Amino acid sequence: MRDSPHVQDFDWALLAIVAAITGIGILEIYSSTHASGMAGIQWKQLMWVGFGIIGMLVISRIDYHVLLDQAPVLYLFGIATLLIVLAIGHSRFGAKRWVSLGGGPNLQVSELMKLIIIIVLARYFSEVRTDRLTFTDLVKVAILTVVPVALILKQPDLGTAMVLIPVAVVGAFLTGIDWKHAAVGVVLIALLIPVGMNMRHHLKPYQQQRIETFLHPEEDQRGAGYQVLQSEIAVGSGGFWGKGFGKGSQNQLGFVPVRYSDFILAALAEEMGFIGVCVVLLLYLGLILRLVDNAQKAKDKAGMFVVMGVTAILGFHVLVNASMVIGYVPVTGIPLPLMSYGGSATAFVFLALGLVMNVRMRRFVN
């Protein structure tokens, strides 16, 4: 048994999958934008990946136990930042999600909150001594989760807010949960969906429209339903083999909405066909399975929860984003990890992977 962690202990197989996905993403970003005013953003994305890798190395050096020790401080810091964003953050795309870092790149603070919630909930679940979560535990977990969710929702960013929830759900499942509580939870969520639909007037207009559009996509072809329809047209017209790299009309002529970001999978599906989609989704499956493997081999429950927190968020991202592209769920602004263009989102994924490496390289360390 060694006494200090080493970079050699990184999960290189996992990183190979990550590299493959990132590479495909950058190529598709290039294809989607090379003929437009945004030409060249693949280099910016590559830069973000570079920053992400540095962040990953840094975060992997700090023992996750140290991070978990600081969970309450981090949590309060995160909440405070969200409150500041709400107070002073500036709007982009109709939502306050960004905070300006003194002339530097804008950082989406809710991405930071994703990391914090992973750490906070990992700490909480690892302290549970019982086989099953008590009702009090569940309430506490719920409160810890709901506060940042509510603040992010207020920005408003429905997508990122929702992403926090799977961390709690997966954590509760892994800790052990009374089947009655689970049943109540399932029923509650089932009830909340129609209630949420009925409370549409509490949502921002664009959220309402997204839900309306999801329910009746054919009604307003130029509104939000237009986006979904165009995405489906892109995917469907790609066929089995695809139209070829850089040859998707939906993509190249700009019919696919934000084709370099949230809808990059639609752009890829059009140009690379079902085959391309298979490759990408299987790579993601490999990523998830590899992450779960890391969780299984974690030294302690705390490490396991950290890894599974990351897994929950990434898995949720992939599931919701891919479903959105084919019109199975409403458009919520959840990007596809590692492929969608975007600094904060990319940085988050690498930082989260840094946490995973952190856990992995300490599995033999005492």
Next chain:
Amino acid sequence: MAPWSISDQRIPQGRLALVSYLSVVFVVLLLIGFWKLQVVQSGHFADLAERNRVRSIPIIAPRGPMLDREGRILVDSYPSFSIILLRDDPKSLQKSLAQIEEGLGISREDIQQQLEAAKNEPKFQPVVIKPAASAADIAFVESHRADLPVLELMMVQRRRYPHDEMLANSIGYVGEVSPQDMDRSEGRYRPGDIVGKAGLEKRYNDVLEGTDGMRRVVVNSVGKPVRQLDDVEAIPGKPIQLTIDYDLQAIAEADMADKEGSVVAMDARTGDILAVVSRPTFNPNDFAVRIPQDEWNKLNTDPETPLLNRAIQAQLAPGSVFKIVMATAMLETKSPPETMRAYCPGYATFYGRTFKCHVFGKGGHGDVDLHKAIVQSCDVYFYNVGKQLGIDRISFYANALGLGHRTGVDLPSEETGLVPSEEWAQRVYHRKWYAGETISVSVGQGAVTTTPIQLARMIAGVASGGILVQPHFLKNFPNPRVDHIAISEDTVEKVTQGMYGVVNEGGTAAGARLQNIEFCGKSGSAQVIGYDVRNRLGRQREFKDNAWFVGYAPRRNPEIVVAVLVQGGEHGGAVAGPIARDVVKIYYDKKNARIQQQANAEGPDRSGAPRPLIAIVGAQRP
């Protein structure tokens, strides 16, 4: 080490494995979703992607021109621009309406209405909002390309009637396809398509109409053209050559310019329609672009019915022209015998009622035989003929000579006219036929009505010995129907001698006489309403007698027959006769010029003896 971090905690391997399996299930479900779109429905979506990408702007095929029998243009088309509204982006469309309203002067409601009408069409099909754009309109569209991308110019071929009113009622007009026609066409027509609406434009629409082409442009998601694809060329409509002779048409039009009525000139041998006039008329150029609603209403409700093609739709009492039917029936049935004579004091009394002759008040015709009765158009003589024939024999011969049913001319909406009979009285009025009615019918009054084209065909039929051809406008009309009716040589000879006399023996149309041409015919002055009613209402212009003259030449086996109706013209021979004469004269002038030309072309060696002009008076007389 913090108290929460204890390394002997068990990792829940089973549950983690479950998460793995669940991930596999989710990915499989997602792949099924993609499979559905990309493999099962890929054709549908490929189609949608193509429609997205390619904007099609129709290239309107020009309608085929109409030519006269010598190839002179009667109707053609000219290029013009229409302003079309692209509908693929409803949002920016709605935003642009105010600006369009101001710039092009089309009200929002009008545009909304047209969008509504086209709402079931595919989104990529534009709507024509302004046909025949003016130079200012075109400039407006060109200068607002950036901020009004929903407007686009489309080159169209518009109908042109270079001779305006000439032949208008027979040519008809074009207009935008009606919703009903569009439904019936099973997708062939789009809103705004121009089709033949009346007359020859309608009858031969399938020939005249071309197949529209398509200009195909690749556009990006904001509708900006990116690249041009190959055009689908328009296939122009085929020309049709008519039997109309422009020269004859022109003289007939000129003669009728200030009159109400109709002229039908026909080649008696072939059924070729040489000239047709209907007055009052309209200018079909007014219809070539969208006709304003109030103008259309005015044309439709005008008491002078300018849209009516009087040649085939005016059903009027034929008056004395009907005496040719009577004479034919009399000679054929020998009841009364041809030797019948009558004394005309200017009136006659039948069934206790007095029937006047047209010379009433100026004496009478005196002793009259058949020839004189035709030449002088003696009513009293034919009252007696009718009394002896009876309505059913009159009806039989009238029907045989083509009255009471359509001639089959190649125009839509031809009327039948009416030949009354006992059966007709019973069927329509559920009453018996009164013998007194027969007396009126004998001189072409009462219930009997005919159209000008029927009378032309009837007279030609008698003069040609019982051959009634189907009149037609199309030069290559396939298999015109020919009805042969049995009339004896003697009958034909006697009746045509009578009609010769009408013009050439000081008859009722003596003023229509032509030098060197065997111009014959029969006049008629038909009451519009009965004498009794007229006397009650007082003499008003609209109750003036209709003047008829049906002339032809030569006397036997005629080449040309011309029926002339002048409504309110009063004197058939004096008013209608000269119009028929003018047409026939031009016909022979042209024919003789042609023969002369041929003779000259054949060389001087045979020019010693001048070639005889045809149809010299008396050439065929015994």
